[in-house]
Amino acid sequence: MMNQKKQLFRIVISGIIFVIALVAGFDNPILNLTLYLAAYLIVGVDVVLRALRNITRMQVFDENFLMFIATVGAFLIGEYPEAVGVMLFYQVGELFQDYAVDKSRKSIAELMNIRPDYANVKRNGEIITADPDDVLIGEEIVIRPGERIPLDGVVVEGRSMVDTSSLTGEAVPRDVAVGSELLSGCINLSGLLTARVAKEFGDSTVSKILDLVENATAKKSKSENFITKFARVYTPAVVILAAMLAFIPPLTFSDAPFTEWIFRALTFLVISCPCALVISVPLSFFGGIGGASRQGILVKGGNYLEALAKTEFVIFDKTGTLTKGVFDVQKIITKEMETEKLLQLAVLAESHSNHPIAMSLKRAYGKEVKSDIAREVQEIAGLGVQAVIEGREILVGNAKLLSEKGIVHNEPENTGTIIHVAVDGKYEGYIVIADEIKTDAAKTIKSLKAEGVKQTIMLTGDKKSVGEQVAKELGIDQVYTELLPGDKVQKLEEIMARKSKKGKVAFVGDGVNDAPVLARSDIGIAMGGLGSDAAIEAADVVIMTDEPSKIASAIKIAKRTVRIAKQNIFFALSVKSVVLLLGALGLANMWAAVFADVGVSVIAILNAIRVLNTNSSLQ
Amino acid sequence: MKKSFKLVGLGCANCAAKMENAISKLPEVSSVSINFLTTRMTIEAEREQMDGIIAAAQKIVKNYEPDVKIEKA
Numbered sequence: 294m295m296n297q298k299k300q301l302f303r304i305v306i307s308g309i310i311f312v313i314a315l316v317a318g319f320d321n322p323i324l325n326l327t328l329y330l331a332a333y334l335i336v337g338v339d340v341v342l343r344a345l346r347n348i349t350r351m352q353v354f355d356e357n358f359l360m361f362i363a364t365v366g367a368f369l370i371g372e373y374p375e376a377v378g379v380m381l382f383y384q385v386g387e388l389f390q391d392y393a394v395d396k397s398r399k400s401i402a403e404l405m406n407i408r409p410d411y412a413n414v415k416r417n418g419e420i421i422t423a424d425p426d427d428v429l430i431g432e433e434i435v436i437r438p439g440e441r442i443p444l445d446g447v448v449v450e451g452r453s454m455v456d457t458s459s460l461t462g463e464a465v466p467r468d469v470a471v472g473s474e475l476l477s478g479c480i481n482l483s484g485l486l487t488a489r490v491a492k493e494f495g496d497s498t499v500s501k502i503l504d505l506v507e508n509a510t511a512k513k514s515k516s517e518n519f520i521t522k523f524a525r526v527y528t529p530a531v532v533i534l535a536a537m538l539a540f541i542p543p544l545t546f547s548d549a550p551f552t553e554w555i556f557r558a559l560t561f562l563v564i565s566c567p568c569a570l571v572i573s574v575p576l577s578f579f580g581g582i583g584g585a586s587r588q589g590i591l592v593k594g595g596n597y598l599e600a601l602a603k604t605e606f607v608i609f610d611k612t613g614t615l616t617k618g619v620f621d622v623q624k625i626i627t628k629e630m631e632t633e634k635l636l637q638l639a640v641l642a643e644s645h646s647n648h649p650i651a652m653s654l655k656r657a658y659g660k661e662v663k664s665d666i667a668r669e670v671q672e673i674a675g676l677g678v679q680a681v682i683e684g685r686e687i688l689v690g691n692a693k694l695l696s697e698k699g700i701v702h703n704e705p706e707n708t709g710t711i712i713h714v715a716v717d718g719k720y721e722g723y724i725v726i727a728d729e730i731k732t733d734a735a736k737t738i739k740s741l742k743a744e745g746v747k748q749t750i751m752l753t754g755d756k757k758s759v760g761e762q763v764a765k766e767l768g769i770d771q772v773y774t775e776l777l778p779g780d781k782v783q784k785l786e787e788i789m790a791r792k793s794k795k796g797k798v799a800f801v802g803d804g805v806n807d808a809p810v811l812a813r814s815d816i817g818i819a820m821g822g823l824g825s826d827a828a829i830e831a832a833d834v835v836i837m838t839d840e841p842s843k844i845a846s847a848i849k850i851a852k853r854t855v856r857i858a859k860q861n862i863f864f865a866l867s868v869k870s871v872v873l874l875l876g877a878l879g880l881a882n883m884w885a886a887v888f889a890d891v892g893v894s895v896i897a898i899l900n901a902i903r904v905l906n907t908n909s910s911l912q
Numbered sequence: 913m914k915k916s917f918k919l920v921g922l923g924c925a926n927c928a929a930k931m932e933n934a935i936s937k938l939p940e941v942s943s944v945s946i947n948f949l950t951t952r953m954t955i956e957a958e959r960e961q962m963d964g965i966i967a968a969a970q971k972i973v974k975n976y977e978p979d980v981k982i983e984k985a
Contacts, residue, residue: 350975394923398949507952508945524929567926571925571926
C-alpha cells in the first residue's frame with residue numbers, strides 16, 4: 294500500500310501543475326499535453342502500473358484497470374483536463390478512503406484490545422515474564438494492580454478489586470479474595486494477586502471471546518451475502534453497459550458522434566466499483582458485533598444480529614433467567630412474636646440441616662448460629678424439624694406437619710414455599726421462601742415491548758400459581774407452567790408457527806438445561822455466560838452477565854446496525870444509479886462519477902463507523 | 913482443521929471479496945473467510961492439504977493485490 298504522506302505530496306504537486314495548465318491555457322499543443330500528462334502520471338502512476346499488470350493477468354474488471362481505461366480514453370478524445378482532474382479526484386478519494394479504513398481498523402483493534410500481552414509466572418522462585426501461550430495449567434502467576442489477567446485461574450494469595458467491564462460491560466468492579474475464580478481479560482485494580490492457572494491460554498475466557506467475535510464474520514448476514522453476490526455481477530454489468538453505450542448509439546444514429554458517446558461510456562467505467570458497499574456493509578455488522586461484545590453481549594454471527602433486529606417473540610425460561618434461581622426469604626408473618634425472633638427460632642431448629650430451605654433461612658438471618666442451642670433435634674422427613682430450644686418445644690415445617698400435630702395454623706395463598714413455626718404447641722407464624730425476581734426483569738419486558746417485540750412468553754416447570762404470579766408481576770403476556778423439559782421444545786414449536794414470515798423467535802435460557810430449546814429457536818440466547826463454557830457453546834447469543842435487560846440492549850444494537858447497513862446500501866445504490874442514468878443522458882461528467890465511486894465509499898465508511906459506538910445506540 | 917492467517921498489506925475490500933471467492937473454489941478448501949477489517953483469513957481444510965492450499969492461496973492473493981503477503985496469525 295502507498296504511503297499516505299507520499300501520496301498526499303504527489304496529489305499536491307500534480308494539483309499545482311494541473312491548475313497551471315488549466316489557468317495558463319497554453320497555445321502550444323505539445324507543451325499543453327506535456328503538462329497534463331506530467332500531472333496525470335505524477336498522481337496516477339501507481340494506478341497505471343497496476344492496470345498494466347492486471348492486463349497481463351486478464352483481470353479486466355479491476356478498479357485500477359477501469360480507471361486507467363476511463364482516463365486514457367478521455368486523453369484520446371482530447372478531454373485532457375477531464376482526464377487529469379478525474380485521476381486527481383479519484384486519488385484524493387482513495388486517500389480519504391484509506392484514512393477511513395485505517396480509522397475503522399484502529400477502532401476495531403481497540404475494541405479487540407483485551408488480549409493480554411504477557412504473564413508474570415513464578416518459576417524456580419523467580420517471577421519471569423512469559424507469553425501467556427507458554428504458561429501451563431497449575432503454574433502460579435502474579436498479577437499486579439493495573440495489569441490484565443492473562444489466564445483463567447484461582448486466587449491463591451491476595452485480595453483485590455477486578456474490573457470486568459471489557460468482558461461484561463459491567464461498571465462495578467468485583468471483589469476477589471483467596472479461592473475466587475479469576476477470568477482472563479479482566480483488569481486487576483487494587484491489590485497484588487497470585488493465582489494458580491486453571492486453563493491454558495487457548496481455552497481461557499479472553500481467547501474464547503476474541504475467537505468468537507473474530508469468527509463471527511464467517512456467519513454472514515443476508516445483507517452481506519446480498520452485497521457479495523451483487524458485487525460479482527455489478528462490475529461486469531456496468532462495463533457491458535458502457536460498451537453498449539459507446540458503440541450502439543453512434544452506429545445507429547448518424548448525428549451521434551463517437552467522441553460524445555465514448556465519453557459517456559467512460560463515466561460508466563469510473564462508477565463500476567462496488568467498493569462503497571463491499572467495505573461499509575461488513576464494517577457495519579462487524580462493528581455491531583464488536584460493540585455488543587463490549588457491552589457483555591456476544592453475538593456469534595452477522596446473521597444472528599440481523600435476526601435479533603426482527604425479533605417478534607421473546608420466550609423466557611423462568612428460573613435463573615428472570616428470577617435469580619436462588620431461594621430467599623421473601624416474607625415473615627407473625628402473630629405476636631417479633632419477626633426477627635421467629636426467624637431466629639427457625640434458623641436454630643434447622644441449624645444442623647444442609648437442606649436448601651435451611652440454607653435460605655441462615656442467609657436471611659445473617660448472623661452466626663450456635664448449633665448446640667437446639668437440642669433433641671428430630672428431622673421429620675418431608676415435613677420439617679422438631680427441636681427443643683431453651684426448654685421450649687419448637688416445630689418448624691410445612692402445613693402438613695402442623696396439621697399432624699393438631700396445631701391450628703394459617704393457610705396463606707402464596708407463591709413460594711411456606712415454613713410454619715409453632716412454639717409449645719402454639720402457632721406463631723410463617724416464613725415465605727421464594728425465588729427472587731431479578732431487579733431488571735420488569736424493565737426488560739417493558740423495553741422489549743418498546744423495541745417492537747410483539748409478545749413476551751414465559752416457560753417454566755414450576756407450578757401454576759408461582760409461574761402466573763411471576764408473569765403478572767413482570768407484565769409478561771403469556772405463561773406456560775408445569776412443563777416437563779420435553780414440553781418446552783413443543784411449546785416453542787407452537788409459538789414459532791405463530792410468527793410472521795420474516796419475524797424471529799428468541800429463546801432465553803441459562804444455556805445449561807435447555808440446550809435443545811436454544812438450538813431449535815431462531816435465536817438462542819444464553820444468560821450468565823461468563824465462566825460457563827456450556828452456555829457459550831450452546832447459544833447463538835451469549836449474555837455474559839445475569840442481567841436480562843441486556844437482551845433489550847442486544848436488540849437495540851442489532852436494529853441500529855441493520856439500519857445503518859441499510860442506509861449505506863440505499864445511499865450507495867441510489868447515488869450510483871442516478872449518476873449512471875445522468876451519465877448515459879450526457880448530464881453527468883466524470884467528476885460526478887468519481888464522487889459516486891470514492892466519495893460515496895468515504896461517506897458510507899464514516900456512516901458505518903457510527904455502529905462501533907454502541908453507547909449511543911443504547912440511549 | 914481451521915487455520916488463521918494475516919493478510920499483510922490488504923488494502924482493497926473488493927479484492928478481498930474476490931480473493932475469498934477464488935480461494936473458496938480450490939477443491940481442497942472446505943471453507944474460507946476473509947475479514948477485510950481485521951485482515952484475517954481463516955481457512956478450513958484437512959491438515960495434510962494445508963501447505964498446498966497456502967501456496968495456492970498466496971498465488972491467488974498476489975493475483976489480485978501483488979503486495980499482499982500471507983503470514984501466520
